Amino acid sequence: MTEQINVADIQVGVVGLGLMGSSIVAALLVAGHPVKAIAPLADELAEAPDHIKNHLLQCESADLLHYPVEHYLYQLKVSGSYATLADCRLVLECVTERPDIKKEVYANIVEAVATDTIIASNTSAIPISILQTYVPGPERFLGIHWAEPAYMTRFLEITCGNATAVPLAEWAFELAHHWGKEPTLLKKDIRGFVTNRLMYAVYREGLTLADQGIATIEDMDKAFRYDAGSWMTLMGIFRRMDFLGLDNLDNILNNLLPKLSNADNVPLAMQKMIELRAKGTQTSKGFYDYNGSEAKEWDDAFAEFNKEIDRLAAQYPSVNNKFQYK
Amino acid sequence: MTEQINVADIQVGVVGLGLMGSSIVAALLVAGHPVKAIAPLADELAEAPDHIKNHLLQCESADLLHYPVEHYLYQLKVSGSYATLADCRLVLECVTERPDIKKEVYANIVEAVATDTIIASNTSAIPISILQTYVPGPERFLGIHWAEPAYMTRFLEITCGNATAVPLAEWAFELAHHWGKEPTLLKKDIRGFVTNRLMYAVYREGLTLADQGIATIEDMDKAFRYDAGSWMTLMGIFRRMDFLGLDNLDNILNNLLPKLSNADNVPLAMQKMIELRAKGTQTSKGFYDYNGSEAKEWDDAFAEFNKEIDRLAAQYPSVNNKFQYK
Structure with missing residues (x-):
C-alpha cells in the first residue's frame, strides 16, 4: 500500500x-x-443536495475552498441507487446506529462494489469487530469516525476490527492526511474507542468526587475549562506532562493511583440524573438546568467556538517530532 | 463575611x-x-521590581490595564522585611515546595501580622491540612493555587484544610472574582487537588492503553488536542455530557466502567521514562524527543496560546445557571 495517493x-x-x-x-x-x-x-x-451545497457555502465563507462552489458540486453525484457506487475505491457508511439496518446497508453496498473496495463505518457505538462480520471479505472493513462538522474539525479516528487488514487501515490513515485531518489509528477494537475511554476515566473520577462531596460538578467544569482548557488544544496530555517536567512523577503516581476511583457501578451523581430522566441541553434538565432557548444558544456557541478553536490550533505547527516510546 | 468587598x-x-x-x-x-x-x-x-514591571508591561500590551503602568507600581511596596506586612488582610505564600522552608516563612509572617490576618499558600504539592498546623490559628489558613501567568489565566483553586474556617475560604472565593478569576472552592483537602486528580485518572487510563499496545501516546495526544480540545474551554466535562445528551449513559457506564484501568502501580510507559531519566521538554527526552531550541519554542507557544485561548473564552459568557446537583 505504498502507492502515491492522488x-x-x-x-x-x-x-x-x-x-x-x-x-x-x-x-x-x-x-x-x-x-x-x-x-x-x-x-x-430530496434534501441532501441543498444540505451539501450549504455545507460548501459554509466552507467558502470560512475560506477553505480553492475553487468556486460549483467546481465541487460538479464532482458530486447524489443518488438513491447503490449501483452508483460501482467504481468506488472506498465507501463510508453513515446510517443510523442500528446493527440490523447497517447489516442491510452493507449487503447493498457489497452487491454494488468490487470485492476489494474498502468499506468503513462512521459508527461510534458499535464495535467494528461485530460490523465486519456482516461483510464478505471482512479484512477490508474498518471504522472511520468523524467529528461534526466533518469539513472543519481535524479529529478523525480510524479503528481496526479483529479481522481488519492493518495495511488497509494504514492506507486510510495516510489518505486522511489529504483530508486535512490529524487522524488517530487504533489497531485494536476496544469497546469505547480511545477518546471515549480516556474521557470516561475522567467521568468515573469526577462523579465519584461529586458523590463524596469533595468537589461540585460546577467546580470540576471550571477546572477543565480554565486549567486543562488553557493547554489541551496546544499540547494534548502527554506533551503537557513533558512540558511540566517528568521529575518526581513516579512518587506522585505511586501516591495518587491507589487513591483514584475504581468504581464499577454508575456513581450516584449520575444515577440521580437517570432517576430524574434528565437528558441534558435538549430537555430542560441535566447536570445543569436549561430554559427554552438555552439549548439553541449552546448549539450556536459550540459551532462558533469550534470554528475559532480550529483557526487558533492551525496557527500552531503540527507536531512532527519523532515519537520515542514504543 | 457578607461585607461589601472593596x-x-x-x-x-x-x-x-x-x-x-x-x-x-x-x-x-x-x-x-x-x-x-x-x-x-x-x-x-534585587530582581523582583523589574520582573513585576515587565509583567505589568505585558498586561498593558494585552490591553488589561485601565491606568498607566506607573499607577500600579505606585500601589506596590517591595521589601526584604516581613514587618512591611503589618497591615495586610491577606498574605499569600509562594515560596519553594519544601515544608521546612514554608514553616519558617509562616513563623515570620505570623510575627508581623494581626492574629486574624488570612494566610494562604500557593502550594500544589503539600496538603493544606499539614501546612496549617504550622500557623497559630490554623482556621485562618487556606490554599490559593494560581496558574501561570497569574495575571492572565482564569484558573484559581481555593482549598480548605481540615481546620480551615469555611467562611474565610468563601470570602477568598468571593474576592477572587474581583481578580477576574473563575475560582473553584474545594472544601475538603484531598491529596492531588481536584484538577490533578481528574487528570491523573486520564493518565492512568492512557498509560495503561499504551502498555497494552491499544493506542500510542501520540494518538492519545491527538485525540485530546482535536476532539476534547474542541469543546473543553467552552463547556468543561459535565456540561459536555449535557450537550451530547444523557440518554443511554447508564448502559454505557455499566459497560465501560468495569473495563477501565484500576492500576495501582506506575504503568510501564511511565516507568520507561523514569529509567531513561527522561524529564521532558527542558531536557532532550520525554514522551517525545526535543532538540536544543524546542523547549523554548514550546514555552513561547504556550504563552501565546494561553493569551489567545483566554481571549477566545472571554467571548463566551460565563455560565451562571443555577446548579442542580446537590
Missing part, C-alpha cells in the same frame, strides 16, 4: 446523507475526491 | 517573588489591591 483519482462513496453524512460528503469534495452520495431514504435524497 | 481597601501581602510570586503580585496590582511584596532571598529582592 485524491482526484479516488472515487469515494458515502451512504446515508443525514446531518453527518452530508457533512462528510462536503469534506470529501473539499479534499478533492469525486464523490458518489447515496441516500437510502427518500427524504434524505 | 479591593482598594484590602492590603495583600505576597511572600516569595520568584516566577510565580512576581506574576501573582502583578495580578493583584491589576485587580486594584495595594500590595506588599516580600522577597526573603536577596537575589529575588
